[in-house]
Amino acid sequence: MTAWRLLLTRPAEECEPLAAALAERGIHSASLPLLAIEPLPETPEQRSLMLDLDRYKAVIVVSKPAARIGLERLDQYWPQPPINQTWFAVGAATADILEAYGLSVITPVQSEDSEGVLALPQLDEALQEADPRVLILRGEGGRETMAETLRERGVQVDYLELYRRVMPDYPQNTLTDCLVAERLNGVMVSSGQSFAHLRTLAGLAWPVLCTVPLLVPSERVAEQARAAGIQRVITCHGASTAAVLAALEEHHP
Structure with a gap:
């Protein structure tokens, strides 16, 4: 090595x-x-998604910046995170940030990517109801395969885009x-x-x-x-x- x-x-x-x-x-x-990570300014649409957080049966956080910025937004609007929803993280490092906040988080063990999350039985369990909804916390663009696959399963998917990635000069x-x-x-x-x-x-x-x-x-x-x-x-x-x-x-x- x-x-x-x-x-x-x-x-x-x-x-x-x-x-x-x-x-x-x-x-x-x-x-x-x-x-380089640049937080996006909050829009009325983004604020509405965070205020409606309790409508989602599952929240999927795709990266460490999404976790950090998402938790800052969560703090603004929710004294306590909503109950009866399951949080998922694409990777262990992202899960660590969410767990340090006090959330219970599920993350794939074998494959820390979109496919790994989609294969989790806990995700299927969380979405066993009529008209399930999922919120994906992410940067600007990305993880389209995850959303497309969930929509094919009959899940309504919304994005909360929290930051953009730019190339340093x-x-x-x-x-x-x-x-x-x-x-x-x-x-x-x-x-x-x-x-x-x-x-x-x-x-x-x-x-x-x-x-x-x-x-x-x-x-x-x-x-x-x-x-x-x-x-x-x-x-x-x-x-x-x-x-x-x-x-x-x-x-x-």
Whole structure:
């Protein structure tokens, strides 16, 4: 495992704890955040969704920023969270934030992604009533497969979009200069959007990036990477530190 030298591309506040966990296991890393989180201003429609939170049998939180910002909104309107609804988190780290607030949260164990949540028997149980409703807390765009699948099951799905992800501004060649200077032999992305930003930042050097192993959180992002020409894609089956470490243990540079 210690042979890995990784480029971390998560938002800045998430790179630091992952880098520390990697360092404990002797893995060198460098950070180049490809996503910055910008909270969205609250609209009347968003306020209405939060005020109607008790109408939903299930609330699905797709990311750590969605959990943090969503709980801030929850605090504004609900002295106590509504009862008789089930909360789900796509990943363990997201669940940790919700549980620290006092919520009981269910998250998939084997596959921390949309498919993992959709396969949970607890989700089916939560939606065993006439005209069930689900609220998905997310950023701007994303997780369309989850909503489409639920709607095919006869579920009404609403989105509460809480933030947008933007690409930080870097000078030309920042990415390739970092790979060379730090002697990196792997790149890690946390979402399809961060992969898209990686490709944009690489520019004309994209053929070089295609030869570097890429670690991704899900098979959906893996398919994007393969289609874009990445020669070696490693799926971590989740974005948690545990999922990343397990993938690094299984695979070698």
